[in-house]
Amino acid sequence: MAEYLVLIYEDEAGWEQGGAEAWAQGMKDHMAFGEANGAAIKGGNALQPTGTATSIRSNGTVVTDGPFAETKEALGGYYLIEAPDLDAAIAIAKQVPHRFGGVEVRPVMVFDQS
C-alpha cells in the first residue's frame, strides 16, 4: 500500500458564481465520495479561498499577500488516500468531485526507517 495526495484545483469563480446551490451540491458530492471510498481515505480538508492566502519567499524574509502562484485553477482542498498502486489511486481520484477544475495525484514520499 502507498499513500497519495489528491490535490483539488478549481476555479474559485465557479464557486462564487454558483452560490448556495453550488455549495450544497459540492457538499453532497464530497459526502458521497467519502461514503464510497471511506476505507481508502486517510484524511482531507477543504481550504479557504486564495484571497486568504499568504506566501513567504526568499528565505522567509518577504511576506506577500496571495497564493504562491496565481493560476486560474487554484488549490482548494485535498484528500490523502491509500492505494496499492497508481492505477487504483487514479480510479479513486477520478471520483473526487472537481466540477470547476481537476485533480492532481501525487505519491507521498516514503523515508526508509531502517
Added chain:
Amino acid sequence: MPPHHGSAAVATALADAHRREWAFVLAATVRVTRDLDLAEECVQDAYAKALTAWATDGIPERPGAWLTTTARRRALDQLRRADTARRLLPLLLDDDVEPGPEVTEQAGPVADDRLRLIFTCCHPALNPDAQVALTLRLLCGLSTADTARAFLVSEPTMAARITRAKKKITGARIPYRVPQAGDIRERVAGVCEVVHLLFTTGHTAPVGDALVRRELTERALDLARLLRTLLPDDADVAGLLALLLLTDARRATRTDAEGRLLLLADQDRTAWDRAAIDEGLALVRFALAGRPTGRYTLMAAIAAVHDAAAHWEVTDWARIVGLYDTLHAVWPSPVVALNRAVAIGFADGPAAGLDAVDALADEPQLAGYGYLAAARADFLRRLERIAEARRAYREALALTSNLTERQFLEERLAGLPGG
C-alpha cells in the same frame, strides 16, 4: 559434437533473436528483477553471452528460451549478491505471484508478461514522448542512441527522458500489470496510439532525405502484430494492424527510381504488396464488425478502398468521403477534415475541393501545415488559376522540410504554364 556455426550465421541468428525475442526475454526477466534497469542489464548480458556461446555450442533451437534462461539466471545471481543499496531501491509493482515458470516454450503463461510490459511502457500517466521512447527501448530493444536519432533529439536528452519515465514508474507505483477489464479499451487505445505514432514517424520522416525510415515502420509493424497475437479479440488492434499493412503495402511505389515522391495517382499498383493488402483487407473486415468502430479501423477502411482500386481512375471517392465523415465524427481533428476536403475534390471536382479546403483556412491547428497549402495549390492548378497556384505552392514549400516532398512541390511549381 554440437553443430558448429560460422560467425555470420550466429550474427544473423542473434539479430533475428534481437528483433523477435527482445520483448519476450525482457518481460520475463522483469518478473524476476522487478527492476527495469537491472532487467535490461541482464538481457543485454544474455545477448552478449549468446555471441560466444552460440558460436561454440551451436545456435539453440529456441533462442528466446535460451536467452530468457540466461538473463534470468544472471538476474537471480545479481539479486543474491545485491548490496543493501540495491535492496532499498523501490521495486516495480507486480501481482504477488511467482515470477512465472522456467521458460521452455515460447507461448504459455509467460506470453502475458509482454502485455504487462506494453501496458507499463504506454501508461497514460507517462508523457507521450516517454511512452514512445520506453516502447522502443524496452519492447524493441533499440539503443538510446538509435531512439534519439529516430526522434531527432540528442542522446543525452533521450537518456534523460527514459530515466525520468523509469523513475516515475517506480516512484508513483505504476503497476507492471495488464489493466482491469473496465479500463482495457482506453488503455489499448493508448498503446495503439504509441504504435501508430512510431509508424507515422518512420513513414514520413518530418525532416531528412529518406522518406521511409524503414527501421521505425518495421518495428511498428512488429509491435502491431504482437498486439494482435496477444489481444486477438480486440477490434481496434486489428484495425491498427490493418492500417499499417495497407499503408506499408504501397511503400515500394511511394517514390520513383530517383527517390522522387509519387502520388497515389501515379504509382504502379502492380508493384503493391498483394500479400500485405490481402491480410489487411481481412483484418479490416474483422475490425469493422466491432462496435463502436474505432479511429484506426476507419483509417484502415479508407486505405483499403485505395488498395482495392485497380487504377486511380476507378477509386471509389464517394465511399472515401463517407468514411472520412464517419472518421471525423469519432476523431474530429483538423487533419482529418483536410483529408476529407481533398477527397471531396476528387469526388466532386476541384472547385468543390477548393471550397472545402478554404473552409478550413482559419483552423489554427492547420496554420503552418504544409499539406493545406499543397492541397490548395493542387486544386488551383487543376482549375487553371495559375498565379494563385504558384503562390500556394511557394507557401507549401516554405512549410515543408522533408526533402522528398520539397522536390515534388518544386517540380509541380516549375511545371506550371509560364513557369
